[in-house]
Amino acid sequence: MNIWAVANQKGGVGKTTTTVALGGLLAAWGLRTLLIDIDPHGSMTSYFRYDPEATDDSTYSMFDASVKRYPLDPHRLVHPTGTEGLGLIPSAMPLAALERQSGTLKGMGLVLKRTLSELRDDYDYALIDCPPVLGILLINALAACRHLIVPVQTEFLALKGLERMVRTLRMVNRSRPRALPHTIVPTFFDKRTNASRESLHVMQTSYADTLWPGVIPMDTRLREAARAGLPPAVYDPRSRGASAYAELLDFLRTDTRAV
Amino acid sequence: MNIWAVANQKGGVGKTTTTVALGGLLAAWGLRTLLIDIDPHGSMTSYFRYDPEATDDSTYSMFDASVKRYPLDPHRLVHPTGTEGLGLIPSAMPLAALERQSGTLKGMGLVLKRTLSELRDDYDYALIDCPPVLGILLINALAACRHLIVPVQTEFLALKGLERMVRTLRMVNRSRPRALPHTIVPTFFDKRTNASRESLHVMQTSYADTLWPGVIPMDTRLREAARAGLPPAVYDPRSRGASAYAELLDFLRTDTRAV
């Protein structure tokens, strides 16, 4: 099972959209795919019409079982998304409290990694949607994944956020035997504006060796797909957003770093 | 001194842009204005070309002085922004660690409120830019402010974030003598798309009594202002974004709840 995390400490850059878009494509290509929402806000959970306020079997259950030491069968946590071959482990509100409690609990950084290893024979891909905050939940995702996807809006303030994410990655890599490979994905690209073109140019010069050579364009069909509760490739496969994500997925799957 | 906080637990909705835009206008209208960056990511700090990694006198100093019990003159924390009449207390990276440490320290929720009361004779307005996370820093801002401004992107996923923010507010109001008044501000509005028009309609029906009757349009001049390090009203006062913020400020100042 390939485990990818989608993360960036900056908010609103397209993490949830990227996770759902790639997951929907993998399922459409016939690969058994699991989406995991460890953002306490639960945008991906809401995307598929579940309520993060009311979810029993969720990513929170993994942490709860680990702290209270009761057995948990992770297969119980998987919910249908309405798309064939695409499962979801939703988020739940109590995840937010973990941050404050986690300071005192040892070994909390490996809960997700351990749980996913019990599901490795049932899925080809697992994609983790992360919160925009450096804390115990993001640490869990970085420890569990084999490849990190970093969506970055093509504009000035987001470049600062990217510097921060790359620094976090450098810190995390110090405690890993092998550095975690990552791919930077430019999002919200609008070729008509200076802000987009200039920030893309900065990315191409400063992050040449980890930057995906394409861009995800600004495309309102991606918002409409969220409103419809469908992955972009299901909602409108010929839209500019959906086709750009198909190109990205093709790059990630052939890029040896990702396997 | 009027203290306003700008907050929403959803990321990327225009909190920093709104804080800077309103602050720049207040200063241009001759009012002594202080901006406070309490987001560990420090977008507003980067906006004015300070480095959150390298800031000594910052919002973090307030918490450090409170925990270690040393005297601190808050006037030392104020940095120039290049705009006449507009000061900034920048963010710093160690703010991020407060979340994990704060669980064990009592009275951490009132540090900002106490520090700002020492500055009340020097400024007419203080505007607080908040992180997109419910935690000790957001709690500080909600305890310190008299009015809350909630920017909300006009699209589907952001409406879920708004429900969450309103729930948080209800929780915070239980421990206040008087409920904290708030104003919901629709942002990124694009009248050409269904997503914008429909979500605005939902806001108008579900939040009629706290919704600002205008909208902040999608306007790339707002991004360009950030790249130039200038408040929108200084960068391009006739842009659609800057004029919409002037209308919002006029509404907030005449709306008796805000004083």
Ligand SMILES: Nc1ncnc2c1ncn2[C@@H]1O[C@H](COP(=O)(O)OP(=O)(O)OP(=O)(O)O)[C@@H](O)[C@H]1O
């Ligand atoms: N390329 C795009 N073009 C237009 N809209 C987009 C694009 N990508 C994402 N969006 C929209 O922008 C909003 C923010 O995206 P999304 O929620 O995926 O970001 P995020 O990084 O997951 O945010 P958060 O930090 O809150 O988790 C969503 O409403 C989404 O539909």
Ligand SMILES: Nc1ncnc2c1ncn2[C@@H]1O[C@H](COP(=O)(O)OP(=O)(O)OP(=O)(O)O)[C@@H](O)[C@H]1O
């Ligand atoms: N009305 C608008 N039109 C176009 N771009 C905008 C608008 N408002 C904000 N932006 C841009 O969108 C990006 C996100 O805005 P901003 O950083 O203000 O959001 P935020 O809510 O503060 O994000 P975070 O959750 O990361 O703190 C910024 O690059 C900003 O320049």
Ligand SMILES: [Mg+2]
């Ligand atoms: Mg998200």
Ligand SMILES: [Mg+2]
């Ligand atoms: Mg911000």
